[in-house]
Amino acid sequence: MILENSLWHYAEKLIRMMVGIFIFAWMARYLGRTGLGQYSYALAFVALFEPIMNLGLPLILKKQLVYREKDSSFLLKVALKLQFLGALISIFLILFLLKIDLFAVDEMSEHLVFLVMFSLFFKIFDVYDVFFQAKLKARFGVFSRLTGLLLATLWRVFLIVNHYPLEFFIYAYLLEMAVVMGGNFFFYRRYGEIRKIFDAKLSFWGEAKLMLEESWPLIFSGLTVFLYMRIDQLMLSSMSGSSEVGIYSAAIKLAEFWHFIPIAISSSVFPIILKAKQTSEEDYLRKLKKLFSFVTYMALFICVGTTLFAEIGIVTLYKKDFLESVPILKIYIWSSLFVFWGIVLSVWDTAEKKQRYSLVRTSSGAVINIMLNYILIPLFGAKGAAYATLLSYFFSTTFINLFYPPARKIFMMQFSSLWPRDFFWRKEKQE
Numbered sequence: 001m002i003l004e005n006s007l008w009h010y011a012e013k014l015i016r017m018m019v020g021i022f023i024f025a026w027m028a029r030y031l032g033r034t035g036l037g038q039y040s041y042a043l044a045f046v047a048l049f050e051p052i053m054n055l056g057l058p059l060i061l062k063k064q065l066v067y068r069e070k071d072s073s074f075l076l077k078v079a080l081k082l083q084f085l086g087a088l089i090s091i092f093l094i095l096f097l098l099k100i101d102l103f104a105v106d107e108m109s110e111h112l113v114f115l116v117m118f119s120l121f122f123k124i125f126d127v128y129d130v131f132f133q134a135k136l137k138a139r140f141g142v143f144s145r146l147t148g149l150l151l152a153t154l155w156r157v158f159l160i161v162n163h164y165p166l167e168f169f170i171y172a173y174l175l176e177m178a179v180v181m182g183g184n185f186f187f188y189r190r191y192g193e194i195r196k197i198f199d200a201k202l203s204f205w206g207e208a209k210l211m212l213e214e215s216w217p218l219i220f221s222g223l224t225v226f227l228y229m230r231i232d233q234l235m236l237s238s239m240s241g242s243s244e245v246g247i248y249s250a251a252i253k254l255a256e257f258w259h260f261i262p263i264a265i266s267s268s269v270f271p272i273i274l275k276a277k278q279t280s281e282e283d284y285l286r287k288l289k290k291l292f293s294f295v296t297y298m299a300l301f302i303c304v305g306t307t308l309f310a311e312i313g314i315v316t317l318y319k320k321d322f323l324e325s326v327p328i329l330k331i332y333i334w335s336s337l338f339v340f341w342g343i344v345l346s347v348w349d350t351a352e353k354k355q356r357y358s359l360v361r362t363s364s365g366a367v368i369n370i371m372l373n374y375i376l377i378p379l380f381g382a383k384g385a386a387y388a389t390l391l392s393y394f395f396s397t398t399f400i401n402l403f404y405p406p407a408r409k410i411f412m413m414q415f416s417s418l419w420p421r422d423f424f425w426r427k428e429k430q431e
Contacts, residue, residue, distance in 0.1 A: 008138045013260050016149060021257055023153050025317035027169065028250050030160045033321065037245030039169060041105065041237045042112035044230040046119065049090035051222025053120045055082055056215035058130050064211075065134035072134075076127050078207045083124045090120050103238035108166070115170045122177035128184035140191065144183025152176035221359050227366040228392070232385040235373045240381050248382040250318050251328035258302050258336060262295045262343040270347055277351050284351070285409070291344050292417040299340040306333040324382070331386040335393045341414050342397035348410055357404060365396025 028036045061079045065072050094117045097103075098110050129141035155172045158164075237245045269291060276284040306313070310329045314322055342361075349358045369392035376384030401411035 008142045012142045033243045033246030037242035038109045040249035042116045044233040046116040053086040053090045055086045056218025060215045062134045079127045087120045119177045122181040125181040128188040140187035144180045148176040148179035224362045224366045239377045244382045247325045251325040255332045262340040289413045295340040296417040299337040328386045335390045338393035338397045361396045368392040
């Protein structure tokens with residue numbers, strides 16, 4: 001069941017990425033650099049508020065659903081109400097920031113943000129997907145998301161063919177979210193474990209308090225991750241305009257296409273590494289080092305290949321209007337090495353119970369990213385944002401390890417992984 005659950009997730013990610021990259025490229029050619037920039041800005045802006053909307057509850061809820069099966073309906077009810085409150089808070093903050101014109105963007109971008117923010121209400125119902133994951137029924141959530149993707153993709157094709165304006169592409173995004181919400185609700189009502197009568201001892205406010213006490217660090221962690229990964233597009237739009245965001249978004253879409261690879265690999269070998277940790281520290285560190293070596297050479301292969309064929313890829317997908325995306329892609333793609341290292345580093349975080357250190361890394365990375373964007377965007381535009389991302393990823397996944405004694409051995413592993421002798425996963429000789 002666990003393997004089946006994982007296969008459903010991986011299949012969905014692969015389909016979503018393959019479909020996504022081509023429909024995104026078609027949209028980019030149709031909308032142009034400015035239109036694509038406005039579209040990307042709106043999605044990135046609202047995404048910053050998702051951690052506030054979900055209040056860090058998904059992981060906590062998933063754990064509780066596993067441990068307290070008989071209370072699942074009650075737990076979902078509590079999570080739904082809390083996330084509804086989180087959505088209201090998020091929308092209030094979005095409207096406030098739009099009112100004060102924090103990022104000083106054009107009116108169309110602000111209008112699109114206003115439309116996209118309503119997707120937060122649809123995402124409240126992602127708690128049902130958490131239920132499916134906890135019960136090892138991931139296929140229901142996957143069906144919902146792929147159905148939403150299919151319908152939204154068909155609508156986007158219709159919009160492009162019939163020359164509809166930019167605003168309608170936001171409606172396509174909202175349609176996707178609405179279909180996912182409806183699908184999750186349908187499958188839960190049909191296959192879920194619904195109880196309308198709850199234990200009298202269960203208190204909504206008591207449970208809500210316990211959930212929030214456990215989840216509040218995850219709210220902060222989620223915010224730092226989203227700032228870390230998306231603040232560049234917001235600052236770029238404010239400082240250089242929507243056209244720069246468009247050429248930047250086109251580049252990072254190609255660069256981030258590969259990020260599912262280390263996630264899949266790390267997830268697959270994580271049980272092996274964790275088991276080694278419990279039996280032999282030496283064997284555990286050896287396996288961790290080999291994992292670093294494997295993803296390092298995979299990342300280098302991707303980085304070198306993308307650098308060499310960046311222009312061909314950009315022109316093929318986006319046409320010559322996006323030629324300025326080529327140098328951005330050649331810079332940004334090298335951050336993939338540090339992204340790959342960071343994903344393996346998260347394996348070490350979990351094995352060593354160093355989640356607090358993970359929060360320090362992402363927080364410092366977000367701060368560095370904002371500072372570098374503030375300095376480099378006025379000088380280099382979209383290329384400056386790419387340099388800022390590259391340097392902040394290096395700092396938060398690699399350089400910072402020098403200053404935390406338990407992680408210094410990880411720093412050495414990361415750089416020694418560049419040595420070819422550890423590339424292959426050789427079977428250890430039995431002594």
